[in-house]
Amino acid sequence: MNLNEFYITGINYKKTDASIRGQFAVNTDQYAAILEEAGQNGVEEMFVLSTCNRTEVFGLAPSPNVLIDLLCKQTSGSADSFKELAYIKQGMAAIEHLFSVGAGLDSQILGDYEIVGQIKQAIKFARENEFVGTFIERLYNTVLQSSKAIKAHTELSSGTVSVSFAAIQFLKQHLPDASHKKIVLLGTGKIGRNTCKNLVDYCGADSNNITLVNRTQAKAEALAQELQVKTAPYSQMMQVVQQADVVIVATNAEEPVICKKDLEGFGAKILIDLSIPNNIEPAAGELPGVALVNVDGLSRINDETLQNRIAEVPKANAIIVQHMQEFLEWYGMRQHVPALKAAKLKLQELHECGLFTLAAEAENTPATGGCPFHHKQPSSEETIQKVINNMALKMRRQQLPGCSYIEAINDFISAGNMN
Structure with a gap:
């Protein structure tokens, strides 16, 4: 176990837009295929973090090119394109990057704490496939401890600013009165769940006018019961979308689930795409009366909460340094x-x-x-x-x-x- 054999290679929102990131987004089947081949390529431990803001591969590997090839073999983007846009970090720099990501310091919306849950899911899947060993397990646990300490002792994640909440802010700006508007939410994963809760708590929307649609009906019904909203079967998705005033998509499809042709002639709408790759065809925003925003557009929403978070960055960095030192002491003893x-x-x-x-x-x-x-x-x-x-x-x-x-x-x- 050599620290200098630990690499991270990835792309994020800083150099790529949502359409490019979508080419390298990883779903569950692709993740499984990557791990299946990893052991045959000399990779000892690894995990893949794929969110709306980034796709990153972390691993103990012979070289970063091995990790890049494993990723690009399973995604639609080419390895050459990825290398042109990617950042590669090794050893201490890779470890520091993971701490920064886990703290929300590298998020598109500063302090976005949703990233912690996404890291947990990425690690859980890799662990179930026996690709989390002593090194990554200890590193992951220390990153979590650091993230929790930052949340407890700083105001970096204060307020309610996240991608899902930014969607609510966007709605407020473009829809002053949401109480009588029909809102459809596609997808009930973590981001979909948070968005639905924010709709109920902060948007002023009538819960009787919010409809959840999910490919697995049972998941939609469970969330609908919890938040006292309605559901519609997946087979009726397009019908409820066409009748809606607001459509929020938080699915994980490889292709758009809503296209321009699906909405032609169905009046004004607000479309919010929280998915990577895009699950609403960008051309849909060209229709008369249709306003479309994706995660990159939402991240540009700036308010007082975000300004306050910037002042907390030095405190967060100090906590990271402390926990990184603890990890390095453990590594030294190992x-x-x-x-x-x-x-x-x-x-x-x-x-x-x-x-x-x-x-x-x-x-x-x-x-x-x-x-x-x-x-x-x-x-x-x-x-x-x-x-x-x-x-x-x-x-x-x-x-x-x-x-x-x-x-x-x-x-x-x-x-x-x-x-």
Whole structure:
């Protein structure tokens, strides 16, 4: 496990628009295919983070090109295009990037805490497919701890600014009175759920005028019951969309589920596309009376809450530094594990060979059964573990594994003679 073999390669909103990011978006089937091939390409551990703002591949791999090829083999975009737009980070830079992403510092809307749930889902899927090992597991847990500390001790994620809430702000700007408007929401995943809740809580919409549509009807019904809104079967999706005043799409389809031709002749509408790739055909925005916005357009909504968050960035960075140091201390100790195991084995062999029994007898050391480690002083196992703990402490402080190995043996001999 070499820190310099940890890479992240990805694209995000900073250099690519939604249409480009959509070419490299990863759904569940594609994610499974990537992991299936990863082991055959020398990848030890990895996970893929694919959201509306980014597609990133993190992994312990021979090179970043391996990760890029695995991704691009399963997506519609080419590896050459990806490399032109991608950022690649290695070792410490890759670790720092993940901490920044987990804190919401790298989000399109600063402090957007929805990214934490997306990281959890990405890790869960990789873990289920046996691609999360000791390194990524520990890194992930430390990133979560850092993110929680930032949320608890700063105002970086204060207020209600996220992509789903930005959709509500957009509606308020373009639809002053939403109480009598028919609103249709397609998709009931995390973003869809949050958007629906925000519609009820902040938009002034009448819950009787909100209709949920999802490919899996049971999921739509469960959310509808929770939020006291209506549902419509997936087979009637286009009918309710054509009758709606507002259509919000938070699905995960590879192609648009609503096209320009579907809306021609059905009057003015507000269309909000929260999906990557685009699940509403961009040309639909050309229709008379139709206003269309996607995640890139929503991210440009700026308010006082966002300005307040900017002031919290230095505090968040300080917390990240602290947790990164904790991770690096753990990593440093992991590097010493082989030496510590070898030293412990050698000390056990020395104890069993009887060498110290003779030494103890020669010095008239009290013993039971001829062995100084069998009386009621600390047991040999306790003595060995104490010596190993001391060795680990010295190795962490001095970074001299060879010297510590020799010292451990001397400490053990001394402990044996004193007993």
